[in-house]
Amino acid sequence: MEIDEILERFHPLPPGSREALIAHVSEVKYPKGHALIRSGRVEKTLYFIRSGIVRAYSDADRGDVTFWFGKEGDVVISMKSYVSGQPGYEHVETLEACDLYQMRAQDLESLFASDIHIANWGRKLIGQELIKTEERLISMQFKTAQQRYLDLMSGTPDLLHRVPLCHIASYLGITQVSLSRIRAEIR
């Protein structure tokens, strides 16, 4: 997916603003398993995914918890760093070889301060992430693990073939064993 198309996904931008944004974007490629964002840091870079899959996870007592998958067209930022300027709690790693558009957070911050269209574009971007997160929270609260798995299957079926099941299970809030049981029932 080209950068123009990605930027437009969140909110339309007048040509001048879009060009101003793109002027600060460069392309990078990383192999599978590369750490894009590490917890405990104030992240200075954000990414747009041109191709590939990444996962965001957080440390927990019993291993790590995957709480987000990013794919083609998605933005990768440490929300905590980005919003509060404080060290984030999230790691992000590539699950496949990834082709990314890269941008310095500081550059984006400057654009927010000087270009009202970009500021509103950024507002919409965060808003859309918020809705997705809220919907996921609600589904965690009142749907069974099986329903959540079926939702995932119908919503983003490709994920199941591209991501190890241990991460899928974590994302669904269950153990790998429990996921395996659910898959067996469905078959």
Place this chain on the structure above:
Amino acid sequence: MEIDEILERFHPLPPGSREALIAHVSEVKYPKGHALIRSGRVEKTLYFIRSGIVRAYSDADRGDVTFWFGKEGDVVISMKSYVSGQPGYEHVETLEACDLYQMRAQDLESLFASDIHIANWGRKLIGQELIKTEERLISMQFKTAQQRYLDLMSGTPDLLHRVPLCHIASYLGITQVSLSRIRAEIR
């Protein structure tokens, strides 16, 4: 809490912008049990809570699911309406008599389009909500119900005295009976 203080909670605003915002704000009081936001509508109003408690919930097969509590200083909006302009999935009702600051969504939208400081203020506001939602999602994914209850007790202890346990249970993603068991264990 006064409106000035509430607005500053999210991001500092230059005096002119703050006044522009406040100029569109009026005060309203509602009794306990009043519906501030209804699902299936594009909401035209947003609120800041001067005093009182509200809850946001969504319809589900087995009754409603409380996914957010708002108290003094919080913003009440239908995120779905606000971000996407589409009918929202959330209801919001007062759990106590509430004193609110009220604003038309359309007025705020105009301010976003004309005042870059307000646009960035709105961006920060949404960002902070996003972080809170994301942290809650992570805690739903990997903490036990008992841990989530203890977190709630230490984080916002007043909530437990002001809100019926059925809503607390729903918020924690468990049944009222299960919450009662957890409370008994702790005692």
Place this chain on the structure above:
DNA sequence: CTCTCTTTTTATCATTTGTAAAATTTTTTG
């Protein structure tokens, strides 16, 4: 205070999910 209504707790049993370990399948590597 007493009655009624609501909220909360308790008890029972069925179901789901977690833990740990082993078995199986798939993928990677030489």
Place this chain on the structure above:
DNA sequence: CAAAAAATTTTACAAATGATAAAAAGAGAG
């Protein structure tokens, strides 16, 4: 292809949670 490593599934048992019904406690009205 064969061996090794990784990923996935299966099994058995324990713990947590849900559903339902009933009892107890608390709140409000007359």
